[in-house]
Amino acid sequence: MRPSVEAERAAVRRARLRIAVFTSAIITLLVAVVGGVAGTVMTHAQHEQVWRELRYDAARGGLSSPSGCTWLYAPGVTPLTYAPAGFPLRADLERVRRTHEAAERTVRRDGTVYLVRTQIRVDGTLVQAVFDMRFQLADRRHLWYALGVAEVVGLIAAAAAGAVLGRLAVSPLAEALARQRRFVTDASHELRTPVTQVYTRAQLLSRQAAAQELPAQHRDGLSRLVGSAGRLGEVLDDLLLSASLAAGPARPPERRPVDLLALARSVVEEEADRTRDGGLTVVVDGPPPPLLVDGIESALRRAVGELLSNAIRHTPAGGRIEVALARAGGAVELTVTDTGPGFDAAEASRLFERFHSGGSSGRYGLGLALLREVITHHGGTVAAAGRPGRGARFTVRLPESGAPSAPVLARRVRAVRT
Incomplete structure (x- = not known):
């Protein structure tokens, strides 16, 4: 592999990689943001809905037949046999009885979360409502798991899309570099012969001017012309050698x-x-x-x-x-x-x-x-x-x-x- 060609190909590969990485990062970020917003909104809405239901049950729910996942504690009411342990919260009952102001709290125990509301009903009954969040928490875990899977799938899809976009976007650059090399080689080859002819004729005219003793200014002008043509020929030789080193001829010279x-x-x-x-x-x-x-x-x-x-x-x-x-x-x-x-x-x-x-x-x-x-x-x-x-x-x-x-x-x- 020629160094110049390898450098160009490395630059093209880096450009493709950057486009793929940027595309993947943007798509992944979008999926993460959308998923995060959706999960947060859903969690907040679920939380607010549970509190509304709990407040309703605490104020109007039947003491002997509460809603699902809800337990109601009141004087003279026997809790259901499967009621969670540790309830009612005696401290909240005493405080509400004393202040007549409703109290709400969140209790974490036994691997789940309980929402607790204690209040005095319109008829003067002191009631404590307890809601078990275990099913809502399971739904949230399933939601975040699904969002995580969607994020991984989105990342894979983003990487594939980034690779395709990178190849499509950089292909014109690679083609332009190849055309540039071909142009330099072809132009140098085409110009080499006429420049060599100009240089040779300029040298001949310079010798004739010296032999015929033309004015000094004419001889100096011809000398500068010879020098300029010679330097132009050197530049063309440099371009041809550079192109041959970059792309290599059909049969590279043996070392x-x-x-x-x-x-x-x-x-x-x-x-x-x-x-x-x-x-x-x-x-x-x-x-x-x-x-x-x-x-x-x-x-x-x-x-x-x-x-x-x-x-x-x-x-x-x-x-x-x-x-x-x-x-x-x-x-x-x-x-x-x-x-x-x-x-x-x-x-x-x-x-x-x-x-x-x-x-x-x-x-x-x-x-x-x-x-x-x-x-x-x-x-x-x-x-x-x-x-x-x-x-x-x-x-x-x-x-x-x-x-x-x-x-x-x-x-x-x-x-x-x-």
Whole structure:
């Protein structure tokens, strides 16, 4: 799986998961709120109804034939044989007899709840009515159990609905990402040939202008045209390489052991004219060759070339660039250090964003973002460090090909200067 494609797919999966979770949470919350409100309303209504019936029985109910689940206690009346124990409440009877004010209370005992009302009837009879709530409590338990089952079923249905909605909602995003990759690849391929032709013709015109001794302003204009066409070609190469790393060609290039030290020296030699014109000193230093890593040589060459090109762009005339290689814990480290303006430490992680520009770092373009893609594709890491006015240091770390188990003692070899 290519890193960029995997990152995009991970982003799509996260978006689907968020939509599913949010949808499930909303539906579940709605079911819980509706169920809670329904249960609360039902419990309150049931409670009020029982108290109404109890007050009626206490005031007018037949002493020998009360309503179901109700017992009436009065002087001279024998309670039914199945009446609950502990009644009547003598304290309430004495208080009502003394104050002539009705008293109500709730008593919990024997695993149930009793509602008790004590009052003096119109005919002067002192009556205590007791209502057993056990059946109402059972109904409430059944209701809450049913609401709990409905909540679980609603959660399952919400999860399924969220998954479906997430897939339907994110599918256009996934398709857009795939189309974007195809567009970048197709556009880069289509533009590569005409840009190469423009670059070649611009170089030819520039040579002819120099040979025919045209005015300086014309020669300078052609030189700038050559440079602009060359940079445009580099951007297209970056886009093509990025697209190939993301999606991969029909037959991915086979990875082979690449001598990173020899590759770095070759890249430095290729940039010899630029470093000479800029008055720069470039030093390559490393352990005895070969220094092998498994990878695609063209991609690694592009990555090392971007590091060196970046250092050349940001190093003033008379500056120094050091390219150092070393073995470290089964990996190969390539470090490019320059004496340029550097950058703030806070910008280090943002330098690898596409076309990042800011502060003392200046504009770094597409190259460093592509560099990170290449290195990540090869199972490595890249890091940047720098301070304003103190230069910059970029470190690439790649797994060594066939790394030995014992530490290898590195000794310095002849430096290559340009």
